[in-house]
Amino acid sequence: MGEIYSCHRDLIKRLHVLNADKYAAKALQELPFCSSSEIRNEWNFTCKVQCPDPHFATAVTKLQPKFQITCDTLLDTDESPEVSEVPMFNFTDQCFRDELYKLCSDDEPVPNIVHYVFFGIYELTFFHFLSIWSTHIIQKPCAILIHGNTLVSGPLWDRLVKAATNLIRVRRAPPSDIFGNTIHLIEHKADVARLEAVRDFGGIYMDSDEILLRPLDPLRKYDFTLSHAYDYNLSNGLIMSSRNASFVNIWYSEYGTYDGEVWGHHSTIVPFELSQKHPHLIHVENKTFVNPDFEHVDLIFEENFDWRNNYAIHLFIRKYELEHNFTDIRHLNTTMGSVARHVLYGCKDICSD
Incomplete structure (x- = not known):
C-alpha cells in the first residue's frame, strides 16, 4: 500500500x-x-x-587555482583528473589552516572564506549549485571550503569546478558526540560542525539552501554576526565569525548541556539567549539573512x-x-x-x- x-x-x-x-x-x-x-x-x-x-557561461573553463597552498599534506582522490584538481585537506591539518588564514586574511576581523558542510551528499543539486555560485559571484571569497565525508560529484559539480577556481575540499567525519553527549541526528552533527569550522578557520558559514543576494563585506568588521529568523531566536543558517571569536567559543561550550531530544534549542535559542547576556560580543541583524x-x-x-x-x-x-x-x-x-x-x-x- x-x-x-x-x-x-x-x-x-x-x-x-x-x-x-x-x-x-x-x-x-x-x-x-x-x-x-x-x-x-x-x-x-x-x-x-x-x-x-x-555568469558561469563566460567564466573560466580551465581550472586555474587562485593560490597555491604549500602544505605537503594535500590528499589524493580517485576522481577524474579534472575534478581531482580541486585540492583536499583534512579538517585537523594545522598547516592547511594556518596557510589558508595567512592567504585569505585582510584588515577585517572576519576573513573572506566561505564554508559549507556536506554530510552524506554525493551529488550536487541545482539548489546546492545556486547557493555556492551565489557566494562565488556575489561575495567573491578568497576560498570556498566544502567540509564533508563524501566526494561530491555530478554534472553540476563538474560545471562548478570549471568556473569557480577557489574551491577546496575539507575531509571530516560528522561529529559523533560533544562534551560526552552523543549526537544522533545528522542535522545536529552539522550544527556542531559549522561552529567548529568558523571557530577554527574564521569566515562565513552558509547552509546549502541559503542564497546570498548582496555582499556581506559591511558586516565583516564585526567579530561575530547572526540574524534573527524570529524575534525569539537567532538563525544558524548563515554565520559570520572571526577566527576563535569569543561568542562562538561561549556558544560551543553551551553544548555541554546538549539534549538530542530537543530540536533546535542549542542551534537557535541558545545563541539568542547568549546575545542577551553578551551583546558586546555579537552583532545581530534583524531578519536580513532569513526573510x-x-x-x-x-x-x-x-x-x-x-x-x-x-x-x-x-x-x-x-x-x-x-x-x-x-x-x-x-x-x-x-x-x-x-x-x-x-x-x-x-x-x-x-x-x-
Whole structure:
C-alpha cells in the first residue's frame, strides 16, 4: 500500500509540474517587454526582459587555482583528473589552516572564506549549485571550503569546478558526540560542525539552501554576526565569525548541556539567549539573512517577495517539492525564480525565452 501511495503521489507531482510548465509557457507569451524603469521597480513580474547569458557561461573553463597552498599534506582522490584538481585537506591539518588564514586574511576581523558542510551528499543539486555560485559571484571569497565525508560529484559539480577556481575540499567525519553527549541526528552533527569550522578557520558559514543576494563585506568588521529568523531566536543558517571569536567559543561550550531530544534549542535559542547576556560580543541583524521565515514559505514558493533589503534568503528546500534547472528557472514567476535569476543572470526579472 505504501508503494502504491508513493507512486500515486509521484504521478500527481509530475502532472503538476507538466501543467505548471504549460501554464508558464502560455503566460510568458502574453507578457509584454519591460521598460527600464519597470525592471528596477517591478516585484510582481508583469513584464519580461531579454536575459543575458548566465555568469558561469563566460567564466573560466580551465581550472586555474587562485593560490597555491604549500602544505605537503594535500590528499589524493580517485576522481577524474579534472575534478581531482580541486585540492583536499583534512579538517585537523594545522598547516592547511594556518596557510589558508595567512592567504585569505585582510584588515577585517572576519576573513573572506566561505564554508559549507556536506554530510552524506554525493551529488550536487541545482539548489546546492545556486547557493555556492551565489557566494562565488556575489561575495567573491578568497576560498570556498566544502567540509564533508563524501566526494561530491555530478554534472553540476563538474560545471562548478570549471568556473569557480577557489574551491577546496575539507575531509571530516560528522561529529559523533560533544562534551560526552552523543549526537544522533545528522542535522545536529552539522550544527556542531559549522561552529567548529568558523571557530577554527574564521569566515562565513552558509547552509546549502541559503542564497546570498548582496555582499556581506559591511558586516565583516564585526567579530561575530547572526540574524534573527524570529524575534525569539537567532538563525544558524548563515554565520559570520572571526577566527576563535569569543561568542562562538561561549556558544560551543553551551553544548555541554546538549539534549538530542530537543530540536533546535542549542542551534537557535541558545545563541539568542547568549546575545542577551553578551551583546558586546555579537552583532545581530534583524531578519536580513532569513526573510521570509519557515512559517511563511508560501512567499518563496508561490508568491513574489521583495527581498531587496535582504543580505541573503533561506529557501527551505526540504519543504519544496519541485525540481528546477537552468532553463525553467528563467520563467518561474515566484520568489524562487527571481532569486535564481538574480544569481545566475544578474537580473531578477522573467526572461523572454
